[in-house]
Amino acid sequence: MNIPLQKFALALCLAAGAAASPAATITIACGSTSNELEVCKKHADAWARRTGNEVKTFSPPANPTEALALYRQLLGARSTDVDIILIDAVWPGVLKDHLLDLKAYTKGAENEHYPAIIQNNTVNGRLVGMPWYVDAGLLYYRKDLLAKHGLSVPLTWAELGAGAKKIQAAERAAGVKDFHGFVFQAKAYEGLTCNALEWVASWGGGTIVEPDGTISINNAGAAGALNMAAGWIGSIAPIGVLNYGEEDTRGVFQNGQALYMRNWPYAWALLNAPDSPVNGKVGVAALPRGEGAGAKSAATLGGWQLAVNRYSPNAEAAVDLLLYMTGPVVQKDRAIKGSFNPTRPALYGDADIARANPFMANLREVFANAVARPSTVTGLKYPSVSQSFWDATHDVLSKEAQGEDATRRLEGKLRLIRRGQW
Template sequence: MLHFLRVREDCHKTISDLHLATLVHPALSPPPLQFSPDVLHENPVDATLRSTMRSRRSHAALLRLGIMAPICCEDFRLLPFTLLLLRLGIVALVCCLGCAREQQGEGPPSLVFKHPKLLSREEPLRALLAQFQRAHPHVQLQEEVLPSSSDQQHLFYVTNLEAGAADFDVFALDVIWVPEFRRAGWLHDLTAYLGPEGLKDFFPHAVEAATYAGRIYAVPWFLDAGVLYYRRDLLDQYGLAPPRTLAELTGAAQRILAGEANPRLAGFVWQGKQYEGLVCVALEFIRAYGGEVLDEQGEPLLTQPAAVAGIGALRALIAQDHVSPPWVTTADEETARHVFAGGEAVFMRNWPYAWALLNAEGSLVRGRVGVTALPGSEAHPGAPTLGGWHLGINRFSRHPDLAWELVSFLTSVESQRSLALAGGLKPTRIAVYKDPRAQQEDPALALFFPLLWSARPRPVTPFYLMLSQVLQGELSAAVAGIKPAEVALSEAEQQIRRILALTPAEERHVQATTE
């Protein structure tokens, strides 16, 4: 019998409290920590928590894994805070062990699949898992759905995998986590399972993120890329074509806003909140001007003219061009989608998942929406950021061969076709886009294929999470007008150089990407 289990809320909430306690109540906050780039002192919180872990890595090693940690403490004022964290940690550990015990014991082997809550319809995935269960009656398959927050998912995985948890087998990874988890030794090497064909039928950029030194550590599951949605009816009304450059987008938005004279109508909405979505948008603007965040040797390029121009153009949408509302600096994907779906925006940057929702029955903009490639500058084409999810196998899994059967099944052409047609997810297998039956049932596949093909990954490095944390803060300050773009980018580059200074030169290499 197939068991569909939601992850126990008490367990995940307790784990999250370890990370969020200091943000919730000021009385729980430790005294300010002073950062010194020259000296690293052991933090008693880190030392105590690591002593409970199976794998005892040094503080510097944790930094190299991309796990952020306090770097220096002054005195024993942290002791009460440390004891609080230890209490929370013990409760979380007991809770998780309880979850694990529920899956052990007599009976058929248990195969646990963890994944985030899907923004699209979930029924097609449930149907596929039921199909797998029928084909494997000797297996107790369990689906456990993690919170939708990517940060909470990452925290859960890091906490459990660092401790050598074996109570889940297959799990979905954000494309940016694969290098970090591979370097930490948490992913099974899947190369032998794939055989000589490897992942030739998959989008090359998605494969790059799962590959290191010719070895494959995850299989692309579904794909995302930044795209531009527009109100086709409004562009037709004003005799405008979909914009190819940022200047055309700004001009079209200004013309429509002036003509409509609707104070609730926004010209262009995007993801400006301080989180990973802002990094994706910023990278698209930087690349639209010919820039990059890091070169292939891992050297930061944020103070180069192209990067400054890109972030300056992003801020100008709000401050000078007045096509993006100030509240966009607090918007995520769903904020932007709800505004656009309500008929209150002309253009929107978002991911492909929004297409099916915008055209669903009851949508106010159904049949009036178009989608096209993100605009570039006069000298450079648009460069959408690659997103999506991979499936990996927990290195501590007790049933890796069985886990591979599930990964292979969920990433097969048939399964991806089902998730695309019934669930709205964009496949990672090229064959699905070329399937005449799939094209007939969902014409949007042909529409999205070239948009996804042109997507470029974020820097493929084990230290991406640390870089992203730095970028999120400084980019948020820049787009909100708190700091000039050149100042924010200069400070981000200085912080990134400090991070890189703590790592051996041979480990700073950024995997090359195909343009």
Template sequence: MTTSITRHLLGAAAVTAIATTSLADEVTLASGITGSRIEDFKAIVKPWEASTGHTVTLVPMPASSTDQFGQYRLWLAAGNSDIDLYQTDVIWAPQLAEQLVDLSEVAGELMQSHFPSIVQSQTVGDKLVALPLYTDAPALYYRSDLLEKHGASVPETWEELTQTAQKIQDAERAAGNDDLWGFVWQGNAYEGLTCNALEWVKSFGGGQIVEPNGDISINNDKAIAALDFVATWPGTISPEGVLAYKEEEARGVWQTGNAVFMRNWPYAYGLGNSEDSAVKGKFAVTTLPTGGDHDTSAATLGGWNIAVSKYSENQDIAISLAMYLAGPEAQKIRSLTGSRLPTIMSLYEDADIAKEVPIIPQWKQVFLEAVPRPSAPTKGAYNEVSSKFWSAVHNTLSGDGTAAENLELLELELSDLKGSGW
């Protein structure tokens, strides 16, 4: 693999005309940290460092994408040249485009191997502002051993999940397993709750908050029914503290063997099967349930990308690293070490990935049918739209107003924000 990596890097270097002898040999990359990402990152960039002689310093960011975005905007607004590259969420491209390097010319050929829709999500006007690293779509993790033990089927609806989670939780606690919970997820007031709640609402047939044509749709009976239903979980099948959970808190409960079900992203699969995991070999994954007699599942489209700051003083080296990180060798390493879903189409047929991380080829259809957050129709206002949405949801789940009251207020706030148009 080293030979192919070197060949790829030499090509990228030629295209970007890197003068390695005259430029600084260190670049910095800001990225959120979850799971084993620091160790995985070292493994991913090692071949690039060996081939170029440059080094990469990872600048750890909070796990919360909301907190990351806030810090990124502060740095970019200040013209910070200390950060050369940013790992960016799939929804941030329109909001950060003006402060990122256009990579369309240098990465045009490489992007032909990626899923076109994902490349398009990082294109603003005629600028390619970030290169895809991996895509994401959540799934339902379930304890196959506990379902078998208690004669339960894998749930297909949220109603079935609730009943099964309660049944197994009660039975296990009666047998002395007092720490077991039925279902853990991400309930904190941040972008992760927008993702969870969009799935509940959409799977109940309640729309996408703001529709692709820009219409505000969130205040409807099916969305209200979805949130009213979920509000019964904290304190019953989910700990009350779930309203402070992000991805890692949910994974922590799950991986210590203290949950029957978990909603989470693909990264938790490999960690769940690590040698020190209490659930190694005891779980499987499936698509997220449907609800309210609706027959379509919904999984929020996620994914992360790599962007080069226009304030970087090492742009050529940073572009070389971005090209490598978005290329086939780095994407394959990332899939094998972190169970991340590649954005390069051919890697879903890769024998090594299929053997070591079998969920990846299985997950292809999940993310191809995933539901995007309404960042495209709301444009630069998306961050505020999401904040208002997750706040309304969190209030509902916390008992601070009913779903009907909170969604009516949310509709008014979004209408004011929209004005005459997004």
């Protein structure tokens, strides 16, 4: 069959163009800590080498409140600057309209993760995020100092307060002038919502808004929990804790300046790094329980998911990278190198992970029974609900209000936010 020369030449050009089509460039949000960025970049680069694509990393603000505001701005403008974004466990309902439905691409991979997390990431039947790691609040403690002063790990907040006061006084008398009994996240942001929810739930005070939509925060348990925490400020906790986020807290504890710390699992790997002043001196336990009827140990459920920007021009390549990053090989390495808790139940029986992070197996019940923030029931109004809660809590911690007045006023504000139905 004869082909005209011009058509033959055109066919060659088209074939050459198809063979030389430019590889996709995918920008992925990896997190904000140096350890997280390092591990994320390593695996993203490995995927790029395997697929012939290019990967760029993006570091969102460390403050979750600021990160959410940035994402809402970018996605609202249909920006294509970031293809894969890192979303908090409470964001799927807020960002759902701007995220790609992953169900058409996963080929059942979602069944390998904890069902509760997949359910959390499914909005109106659309799977908008794949689990990357699961979080819950933990109590870190200096096991060497507890042994030195003859104290055991506290089971109640009252025991924590008494032990912190005793050892703080002793260490300061011994010359450690900037030593504190307890540090936590008390800055006015989402992290304070997580901390305060743990206090309130541990006192049997509910979860701010219950799963059926009932506003429950105005009760004696919640008020007592907030008053308890206010008593720590300037006593066993520095006044500066009112401006602490996760990394501020970790810095103080890792420098050997605190007995107890509330933080997420990621801190374990950093605290035990070879150059860490507290390497080998740290223990991890469930958070203490409160007082009164319904008192229990409570940890806020956290965790982060990877989602694909609905407006990405390279959606298929982005999904392929997302599935690789949330796969078993990457999750195992992140657990070992960065103490990020896997979202795949099968990995909790892995000997390498258990050796690197003993607390993951020992405290598995903490993660299984963690308390969820009321993001599902409040939907798009959750950011306003959370901000109202952390503002009220910060007022109590700053001694500008008592717990009873703050919870009563908060109940009224939440009713205005609800305005009928969530």
